[in-house]
Amino acid sequence: MRAQLPYHHQYKVQLMPSLTLSKHQHRHDYRELKALCQFLKSNGFTSNYSDACVYKKHTDTNNIYLLFWVDDIIVASSDMKQVNTVNEMLNTAFKMDDRGQVKWILGIDFQRQPDGSYCMSQKRYVNATLSKFNKTECNPAAMPANTNTGLLTASADKQENNQDTQFPYRQAVGCFIYPITGTRPDISWTVSKLSQFFDKPNATHVQVTKPLLHYLKGTKHYTLKFSTKSKEELTMFTDSDWAGDTKDRRSTSGYLASVASSHKWLPVRITNNSRHIIPMIYSPHMGLYIIDYTDIFA
Template identity: 30%
Template sequence: MVDEFVENMTQKFEMSMCGELKYFLVLQIVQSEKGVFISQSAYAHSLVKIFGLEDNKISRTPMSSALKLARDEAGEDVDSKLYRGMIGSLLYFTASKPDHTFNVGVCARYQAKPKVSHLNAVKRIIKYVKGTENLRIYYSKNSNENLVGYYDADWAGCADDRKSTSGGCFFLGNNLISWLSKKQNFVSLSTA
């Protein structure tokens, strides 16, 4: 069936077959008989190196559960161009790393006036990237077709405006197909 599809495509469009897909943008793809692995390990390695954190210890978690980032008006300013570059690089990294989505989103809120506390939080995320750069997402070929979603919110989690951040992930069978983290537009009045 795949061969028939490729034959039809080559008749309609000018294209050539270059072999099995191994890279797409910065995604590394490894195909096997049982499924497909997707990672960004080369990008993760270069990200750590670009921001000069290759000699630092790894972090076991992307962010402390006790840390509540806020505007930190009294804090020392940092280079906003550097901070935005770090956030942009990490946002691109979330394409294959659902465990980074919430933390990067929280840090991205402070791009207008980043402080040392925000920069330290971003550096911790990058140190976590260093420790998890070889982790991959696996998509099994032999999976059922059940669509399942999980969704939750931190109640009034933002220290600045008391708005909640929602997060969710969706599976088709065993395979993670979508994930999100988004600050809500309103203040929740209850946990229900």
């Protein structure tokens, strides 16, 4: 949602020093973040109900938005003077490092286009994942997986045999989860399916995981584009199958939420007697969350 303001000036600043793993430093940084929240509220900023890391300040001429995560901060406004004013205000209370227009944050690359739109991608994250599993030179694939492949839980014998392959199945599937939450909803179905077999993966699961790496190799340039001309409409779809799991005959339900051409998709495995109730609960709940979240940018 950070790139939903393509017509605004967006600048990134960073709190210094960055976080460390020591308990003492964690307590110190927590106090700094708490002081930052109090400082913003004392200077006219209000936090978003759905996301406490998003702040907004309304002025007579425009709005100023501030988004932070741990020690990274994005300041956005249609008036560059307002951005500079907020940066100077923050510098008076905290040790800051101004890094100019936002280009990268939380593993996501931002590219501003000549027409003012923003493109978000995770190409660097995908390259790092491919390198981690020695797939940098693999052949690209056009599809993330074959939907006709039957995936079943392995028996103890097959699980033991599968250990010989030395392929880090759980680690690989875990690396796919973050792109889903960022810029790659196209692999949601495959990753959600593979995540059901963390307990006892077999050779078939590994065979499905590797083509997903090949697919990411061929599509690592994919981006989410947020344009000033995008219609800020919320569209949601929900559906469920019937006893689609051949092992335990559980159903799978899911919903798709689309806002300004960006998508969020979530699959949920449920028991058969609740297959219609669960999506009816999840979908409105997520819809209200998105409405409340995006209202701050209205």
